[in-house]
Amino acid sequence: MREPHKQRLERPFQAGVAWIDVVVGVAIVAFLASLAATALPGMRESARNRQCQSNLARLGVALHVYHDTHNALPPAAFWVAGQANLARFLKERPVEVTHQNWFQLLLPLLNESRTAGLFRVDRGVTDPQNATGRMARPSIAACPTDGYNRDDNPYVFELSDGSEARFARGNYAINGGTHWYSDAPGWLSCPRPNGAQFVYDAKTRQFQFWGNGIAGFNKSFSFKDFANGLSTLAAIEEVRAGIAPIDPRGVWTLGQIGSSVTWAHGANGDDGGPNCRNAGADDVLHGDVLVQQMGVERLVEMGMPVCDHCIQNIQATSRSLHPRCVNVLFLDGSVRKIGNDIDLGLWHVLHSRDTPSTVLAGLDEAALSGNAEQLPDSRRTDKEPTAAPASDNRGTGTGKLTNSFGMNFQLVPPGEFVMGVPDKDSSSPRPYDAPEHKVRITQGFYLDKCEVTQRQFKAVMGYNPSHHVNSSNDVNRLPLPLPKDTGEFPVENVTWYEADEFCRRLSEMANERASGRRYRLPTEAEWEYACRAGKRGPQAFEPSRIPGDESGITAGKEWIDPPQVPSPVGSFPPNDFGLHDMCGNVHEWCNDWFGKNYYASSPVDDPQGPKQGYLRVIRGWYWIFTGPFCVTNVTAEPWRKSPYVGFRVVCLIPESPARNRLTSRNRQSTTGN
Secondary structure, eight states: OOHHHHHHHHHHHHHHHHHHHHHHHHHHHHHHHHHHHHHHHHHHHHHHOOOOOOEEHHHHHHHHHHHHHHHSSSSEEEEOOOOOOOHHHHHOOGGGGGGEEEEHHGGGTTHEEEETTTOOTTTTTOOOOGHHHHHHOOOOOOTTOOOOOOOTOOOOEEEETEEEEEEEOOOOOEESSSEEESSSSSSTTOOTTTTTEEEEEETTTEEEEEESSSBBBTTOGGGGGOOSSSSEEEEEEOOOOEEESSSSSSSSTTSSSSTTTEEEOSSTOOOOOOTOOOOBBBBTHHHHHHHHHHOHHHHHTTTBBTTTOOOOOOBBOOOSSSTTTEEEEESSOOEEEETTTTTTHHHHHHHHHHHHHHHGTOOHHHHHHHHOSSOSOOOOOOOOOOOOGGGGGGOOOSSSEEEETOOOEEEEEEEEEEOOOBTTTOSSSOTOOOEEEEEEEEEEEEESSSSSBHHHHHHHHHHOOOOOOTOOOOSSSSSOOHHHHOOTOOOSSSSSHHHHHHHHHHHHHHHHHHOOOEEEEEEHHHHHHHHHHHOOOOOOSSSSOTTTTOOOOTTTTTTSOOOOOOOTTTTTTOOOTTSSSSTTTEEEEEEEOTTGGGGGGGOBBBBOOOSSOOOOEOOOOOBSSSSSSOOOOOEEOOTOOOOEEOOOOEEEOOTTTTTHHHHHHHHHHHOOO
């Protein structure tokens, strides 16, 4: 009788356990399903990203095989104008001059010989006989994360005869460079130390167009041309497929800027860095129409902004739909994620084939991701700079000073101003990274009344590097006669390092050393304060030279025929501080490192620029950009030079009690070469 009773007691208990098991099991399944739903998108993106990186790695292998075969890398593309009007085709119809591009040249090395056979290489890519090849879709040309790279979203280009040429999309572009998009070296009012290069032979109608990257148009480079080695030089990077039929970005067969070539996306324009979201960033063909169709805000929201008045493919950065980064293949075959917040100067020099190897030695992944609190100590070289901070000199003299070398200095009194106020009547928009901000110069300082002359530079350094000497011709290939003796012209064609070395050597001269005087370049804040000479608010910007103007402010505009050359220093009246040529003659190196966001957090008192960096600031005229052009940061690698960039110096007098301490601090936080 006890056994049945026991069974009766156990059955309800067993039933209860089964019910609980079910409830727990359902809960676990629901939890795992929820977890899977949360994790699945990330897992999918991780898989897509691995595929994208694998594509880049394969392209890297093909690049090396191509180099081994041809002793050079492929050009970005072959452009052939034939008997057409070269200027018109390059500016208005650039797509129609395009023949093979780098991707097509690599096809046989990617097991894509069949696809390569679809092209008539003796004909332009828009030729009807290349229609099948243009619409081919090799898997290696597509990043699976980009949903716009699909069959029903081709690029459609209207040919001169009214017919259409259709192109399949692609997601990889060769590094054309982060140089200034326009030709170097610019002109007197707008120097471009790192601009593009264009060479043309009128007889043969052959031409080459290249920047600071690894490939140009009709221009190839080999490994021996790369100063910084292979591990720190970008080779191929992601681009996004265009978001509308008229959008030429992301087209694998089309050797155009933005299509399969990145170009001019460094520190000197409004398209700097990966996934740049500035309105008007990419300058591509029919960008104006794209803006009309979709609107500026929508394009920025989609991460695909374009210039609203562009009719050429002249500027385009790397873009990707991976979260906050782009994948970049380096020439050593490594594929790295580059964060959107990478230091703009670092991004700039990673794409430049002439970056000295010491500048990027010891580069770490934190810097590439943009998460590093400070830049790595990878820019250390064999020299420390002699430059010192803004507040290390105490200007307490009578207002003027002449050193033993005959250089005249003017005491600039302390004061405050609003830095970064754009020029009045300039059509250029305000630089997005340069807000107006209050600056206080707490100490007076002695500034060279004129720019350093060719005579002074040669006496200190032993040579004259200037381009404008004697009867030389200007780099714009127009005859511009100069006087026989150009000793009183400003020295130019100097690197920042040479300007800094001039300061060091001048400081070490026996008489200057005995007097306790030392020399350095002015900070950017000092330069602008001295240039404004106590004036506040927007300063006049004249779009053309004023008849009878004697100040030199409007001299040297690019549309004056012929282009202007520098003038002897002091040719024009001084400003209210007694300084000559602050708004004319050559541009000038400043002491500051360039920092994209420095203005937003710089101190009010005596700002000295970022503690570290890769590029140095250049100033001229009243503002950080010059002329009626798009937003430009006037900055350059310290190893570059321009026939339109010189410098002037600050004299540090011995009554500065803080000089030694601050100079020591400065040497710990800046670098030189």
